[in-house]
Amino acid sequence: MQSALINGKKLCCSMLLKNCFRPLSAASGKLTNVEINDKTGVAVLTMNRLPVNGLNLDLLRDLLQSIQEIEKNKCRGLILTSASNTIFSAGLDITEMYKPDQERLKQFWNALQDVWLALYGSAVPTAAAINGHSPAGGCLLASSCEYRVMLPKYTIGLNETQLGIVAPKWFMSTFRNVLPRRIAEQALVQGKMFTSDEALKVGLVDELVASKEEALIKCEKFFASFSKTDPIARYLTKKQLRYNDMKELQDEKVQDVENFVSFVNQPTVQKSLGFYLESLKKKAK
Ligand SMILES: CC/C=C\CC/C=C/CC(=O)SCCNC(=O)CCNC(=O)[C@H](O)C(C)(C)COP(=O)(O)OP(=O)(O)OC[C@H]1O[C@@H](n2cnc3c(N)ncnc32)[C@H](O)[C@@H]1OP(=O)(O)O
16 A cells, blocks of 8 residues: 655555545635645645636636635645546637637736746645646646646647747746756747656656556655755745746736737737637547
8 A cells, every 4th residue: 555654654545535635615716626635734726627627717817816825824735636537737728819808818818927926936835746638838837836746648748839839938937947958948849748758757747656646645745755844944945946937927927918919919820729729629529
């Protein structure tokens, strides 16, 4: 039986996962669910916009509220995962960008910026249990965490160039924070989607596991590795290391929204997004 060392005590999987979760209702939204493990103080934040957890404005707002509440509750860790059995997140919901309402489009990008700033800069240690495919915005969320565990036979990556999109600078910084520079550059220019095995090999994910249950335990173990670390020193160290990436976006937040809106509204971009949406729908038939 698998076991994990939490607060110096050896706990088996079933002890960790059964009967010790309580919902944190203030942190849960319509499209997110947060449960706290009472034994370890770790919060599991589950995205629940099925079928593919497309990141629309509503899911992004719920994610932000959940992350903020988890911080407020001083949880010992935040595990980001999905309610789907095959998709972590399909990335940005393309319907938000195709023939958009202009005001909503701004709010949408602003919400994504805020989620990234909250997750990437979280004082609470973060980990992603990647239990399905994780393209583009899905990969951004997972890569913003400090630790990643993935299930086999899925794909993950920033595929923007394959869609004719240039990933914003902060997407690229997130990737570069995880991957060696040369691998990040090659993957970004190719829009490469890594298989789970490839992602492990290059270090895009830290471990592969057979099940979601195991993924959650690995994330708990990661948090337990900080049991002898001063939490404030831990956070300040993380903050310093990520400071430049965050400052760059904070300083250019308004300009970044304007760039996005202007890019998305280009007729050629609208045409590509329309074709891409159509191809996804045809595939589904
Ligand atoms: C200046 C900066 C400018 C711009 C920056 C913009 C940055 C963008 C980053 C992004 O995140 S763009 C989104 C990129 N995402 C993708 O390319 C993923 C596309 N989806 C897939 O590859 C697959 O759907 C999947 C592997 C995630 C799941 O495959 P499967 O389980 O076979 O499901 P289906 O393909 O049948 O999809 C079910 C359903 O969901 C719709 N859908 C899927 N992904 C999206 C999406 N990203 N946005 C909107 N809708 C999506 C799909 O069309 C199906 O819809 P039905 O109505 O036909 O059921």
